[in-house]
Amino acid sequence: MADGKYWNKEIETMPREELEAYQLERLKEEIRFAYGNSPYYRRAFDAAGAKPEDIKTLADLGRFPFIDKKTQRETQGVGTFLGELCAVPEDDVVFISTSSGSTGVPTMSPFTKQDFDEWQDVESRWFYQAGMRKNDRYVHALNFSLYVGGPDVIGAQNLGALCIWGGTLPSERLIFVLKTYQPTCIWTSPSYAWYLGETCKKSGIDPVKDLSIRSIFVAGEMGGSIESTRKAIEELWGASVYDFYGLSDIFGACAAMCEEKDGLHIAEDHIYVETVDIKTGELLKPGETGELVYTTLRKRARPMIRFRTGDIGFIDKTKCRCGRTHGRIHVIGRKDDMFIVSAVNVFPSDIEAVVRGLKGITGEYMIRVYEKDYTCRYEVTVERESSNSEETDEQVSVRVLNALRARVGVKPAKVIVSPEGSIERSTHKAKRIVDERNLTYQI
Numbered sequence: 401m402a403d404g405k406y407w408n409k410e411i412e413t414m415p416r417e418e419l420e421a422y423q424l425e426r427l428k429e430e431i432r433f434a435y436g437n438s439p440y441y442r443r444a445f446d447a448a449g450a451k452p453e454d455i456k457t458l459a460d461l462g463r464f465p466f467i468d469k470k471t472q473r474e475t476q477g478v479g480t481f482l483g484e485l486c487a488v489p490e491d492d493v494v495f496i497s498t499s500s501g502s503t504g505v506p507t508m509s510p511f512t513k514q515d516f517d518e519w520q521d522v523e524s525r526w527f528y529q530a531g532m533r534k535n536d537r538y539v540h541a542l543n544f545s546l547y548v549g550g551p552d553v554i555g556a557q558n559l560g561a562l563c564i565w566g567g568t569l570p571s572e573r574l575i576f577v578l579k580t581y582q583p584t585c586i587w588t589s590p591s592y593a594w595y596l597g598e599t600c601k602k603s604g605i606d607p608v609k610d611l612s613i614r615s616i617f618v619a620g621e622m623g624g625s626i627e628s629t630r631k632a633i634e635e636l637w638g639a640s641v642y643d644f645y646g647l648s649d650i651f652g653a654c655a656a657m658c659e660e661k662d663g664l665h666i667a668e669d670h671i672y673v674e675t676v677d678i679k680t681g682e683l684l685k686p687g688e689t690g691e692l693v694y695t696t697l698r699k700r701a702r703p704m705i706r707f708r709t710g711d712i713g714f715i716d717k718t719k720c721r722c723g724r725t726h727g728r729i730h731v732i733g734r735k736d737d738m739f740i741v742s743a744v745n746v747f748p749s750d751i752e753a754v755v756r757g758l759k760g761i762t763g764e765y766m767i768r769v770y771e772k773d774y775t776c777r778y779e780v781t782v783e784r785e786s787s788n789s790e791e792t793d794e795q796v797s798v799r800v801l802n803a804l805r806a807r808v809g810v811k812p813a814k815v816i817v818s819p820e821g822s823i824e825r826s827t828h829k830a831k832r833i834v835d836e837r838n839l840t841y842q843i
C-alpha cells in the first residue's frame with residue numbers, strides 16, 4: 401500500500417477540492433447515522449431544529465449543536481451500558497478506552513471492529529510519515545491500561561516494524577531495553593523523553609553514542625510543538641522528535657508531524673475541523689485562533705458531532721511542503737490551562753518555550769498563578785545550572801523575566817531562581833502549574 405514517502409498516497413495527497421467533496425459525503429452519512437441511531441443526537445438535533453437533510457455544504461454543520469466533555473459525562477451509562485451518545489448495540493463494540501479523568505469523571509470511548517481497524521491504519525500513516533519503516537525496531541513506551549494511546553502500537557506492527565510493547569516499564573528496565581535491543585524509534589511523553597535521556601547520562605550511557613534511537617514520537621503534553629523543547633530533546637538524544645496529538649474521545653493519535661514540522665497533519669478523511677470563538681462559539685476562518693471543534697466522519701460506535709475539545713489553536717489548510725493536502729493544526733494550549741493577566745491570554749506553552757530556549761538554566765520550571773488585589777498574577781520558578789558560574793541569581797532572574805515579557809506579552813510578578821535539581825522531575829504527564837486562584841476568571 402505504501403508508495404514512496406506516503407503510506408496512502410491517494411488519501412494523503414488528494415486535491416483539496418476532492419478532499420472536501422469526500423468530507424461532505426461522509427458528513428451527510430455520519431449525521432444521518434447519528435440521528436438515526438443515537439438517542440442523544442436525535443433529541444439534541446430535534447431541539448435545535450436541525451435535520452440531517454440540512455447538510456448541503458460543509459458550512460451547514462454550523463446549524464448543529466455542540467457537545468463537550470460534560471455531554472459525555474451526562475450521557476454515559478444512561479439507558480444502556482454504553483450510554484446515549486452511542487449509535488450501535490453493545491454486540492458491535494469490541495474495545496473501550498477511558499480518559500485519565502484528569503479533569504473530572506473518566507469518560508469512556510467505544511469502538512466497533514471497523515472503527516478500531518481504521519484507527520490503526522491512521523496510526524500506520526503517522527508512523528510512516530515520521531519515517532518508520534519495516535526495518536525499524538520500535539518501543540511503545542505508553543500506558544496500556546485503559547489508555548487510548550496503548551493500542552497505537554498495532555499501527556506500527558501493521559506497518560511491519562518490530563514492536564516492543566514497553567508500556568510503563570520502570571526507567572531502569574526501559575534503559576536495559578534501549579541498550580540491549582538497540583531500538584530505533586520510541587514513543588513517550590516529552591517530559592519522559594527528557595527525563596529518560598538525563599537518566600541514561602547519569603548512569604554512564606550517552607543516548608547519542610551508545611543508543612540507536614533516531615526518531616522519538618511524543619504526545620500528551622505541549623512540548624513536542626514547542627520548538628525549543630523539541631530541539632533540547634533532539635540534542636539530548638541525537639534523534640528527530642515528532643509531535644503526535646491524540647484525543648481519548650476520538651482515537652489514539654488524530655494528528656502528527658511530518659518531516660516539515662510545521663504543525664500537525666490531522667486525518668481530514670476521518671475528522672472535520674472547525675475553529676470557534678472561545679466565548680461565543682461563533683465560527684472562525686481557517687488560520688484564526690480559537691477552540692478546535694471536531695466532527696468524526698467515519699466513527700460508528702460513537703459519532704462525535706461538533707465536539708468542543710478545549711484545545712486552543714488554529715488550522716492551516718494550505719498544502720504542506722511535504723506534498724500532503726490534509727490540514728495542519730497548531731495547538732497552542734488547553735483552554736483550562738490558559739490564564740489572563742492584564743487582559744493578555746497567557747499559555748503555559750509560551751512560558752515553556754522561553755525557559756527551554758535560554759542558556760544557563762536547566763529548562764525545568766514551575767508556574768504559580770494566584771490573585772492579589774483582585775488581579776490575576778503569575779510567577780515562575782526556574783533552575784540555575786550548577787555549571788553556570790558567570791551570573792548571580794539576580795542576573796538570571798532579570799534575564800528570564802525580560803525574555804518572558806517579550807514572548808508572553810506580560811511579565812511575571814517574580815522569577816524565582818532555584819538550584820539545579822530542586823524541581824521534581826516528572827516521569828509521565830508533568831504537572832507544572834500551581835493554580836491558587838478562586839477561579840473567578842473562567843472563560
Ligand SMILES: [Zn+2]
Pocket residue numbers: 658659660665720721722723724
Ligand atoms: Zn507535511
